[in-house]
Amino acid sequence: MAFEGLSERLQATMQRIKGKGKVTEQDIKTMMREVRLALLEADVNFKVVKKFVNTVSERALGSDVMQSLTPGQQVIKIVQDELTALMGGENSKINMSTKPPTVVMMVGLQGAGKTTTAGKLALLMRKKYNKKPLLVACDIYRPAAIQQLQTVGKQIDVPVYTEGDQVSPKEITENALKYAREEHLDFVIIDTAGRLHIDEALMNELVDVKEVSKPDEIMLVVDSMTGQDAVNVAESFDTTLDITGVTLTKLDGDTRGGAALSIRSVTDKPIKFIGMSEKLDGLELFHPERMASRILGMGDVLSLIEKAQQGVDETKAKELEQKMRTSSFTLDDFLEQLEQVKGLGSLDDLMNMIPGANKMKGMKNANMDPKQLDNVQAIIRSMTREERSNPDILNVSRKRRIAQGSGRSLQEVNRLMKQFGDMKKMMKQFTGGNKKGKKGKRASNPFQGMNLPF
The missing domain is CATH 1.10.260.30 (Signal recognition particle, SRP54 subunit, M-domain)
Known part of the structure; x- marks a missing residue:
């Protein structure tokens, strides 16, 4: 599960300071040392860690905290606020066109999960926003990429536009947009090709597709398991294409979470969606404040x-x-x-x-x-x-x-x-409405001793 190690370290650190009636400068220094180690172990960019620790320390040492009746809780609130700010502050919604169709161009390296994410996004748009999506197969290089997108489209009952693997992605995109307008489909998702690494040929092709489609959203799909490399990938794609948002996949896997905490700060582009399961309904809107609460063990009741x-x-x-x-x-x-x-x-x-x-x-x-x-x-x-x-x-x-x-x-x-x-x-x-036992004592925890299967 993502953030597990970071979450445990931060929660243990916060717990030590939580109930303190008085917080000293040394307490803050000790806590910040632990926070720094926890973030670095989670594979967060070291520049991001340095800035985060400095900001929290500065706020925690302010007179508002030191003179507070509950300084420990005030410090925890500062950590939560800064974690939220680090991940973007608030949820960033997808850019919708005022003149349909809305066009989303999915980009990223091979293996990041673009094709599956394209299907997940189509399903989410139909269910949550009542959109009529069209999936466009522009990955003409990877074996079975077109068939994979067609299979995904069939599973979620969304049409897939394809012209096979002998037509250029630029031409496929042009024709797909004409088809979408003729069929009154108002949300077009273009599944582009990826490579195992970034190269000039890939970028030139993506630039061509961008020029033809004039996308409302250029969504970079990043495998969160790649950790710090994910930030480097994001920077490269952003420099060439000027991405508008990021989707992190495999956040339900054994990832340390460093990408989620670094990408926004390094690229200044928002994380818009996160993949939380392999199922086609496993794409969620990314809420920084909710994720910060979960990392600190405060739960996420709204989600x-x-x-x-x-x-x-x-x-x-x-x-x-x-x-x-x-x-x-x-x-x-x-x-x-x-x-x-x-x-x-x-x-x-x-x-x-x-x-x-x-x-x-x-x-x-x-x-x-x-x-x-x-x-x-x-x-x-x-x-x-x-x-x-x-x-x-x-x-x-x-x-x-x-x-x-x-x-x-x-x-x-x-x-x-x-x-x-x-x-x-x-x-x-x-x-039954009776919260007390026969002798007036409160009933014991009903979960106590149960080896629950869920």
């Missing part, structure tokens, strides 16, 4: 709400609430909820959006392996309809049959049934 609104059926949610209140929640309902949770994306990312979730006792040791969701689904689907509605009838022989049918062990079946029972008890606590 979590947006994900939930997109992925959860409101009518079914109300039905589920009623079932919880009447204790009629079944394994079928549980299975449906698991499928909706899987649709929201990475489980670790979802947990990072909940403020303080990583510090909750019951969640701290929760098993976040997504494979466990698949195992749970296999077990439940191996049950009969009667067993899913009334799990109390499950005896040893039935459980053995379910284990064999799902390819899981008897212990896993027993564990799931215990977890389901614990969950129903938890729901009863939350929906």
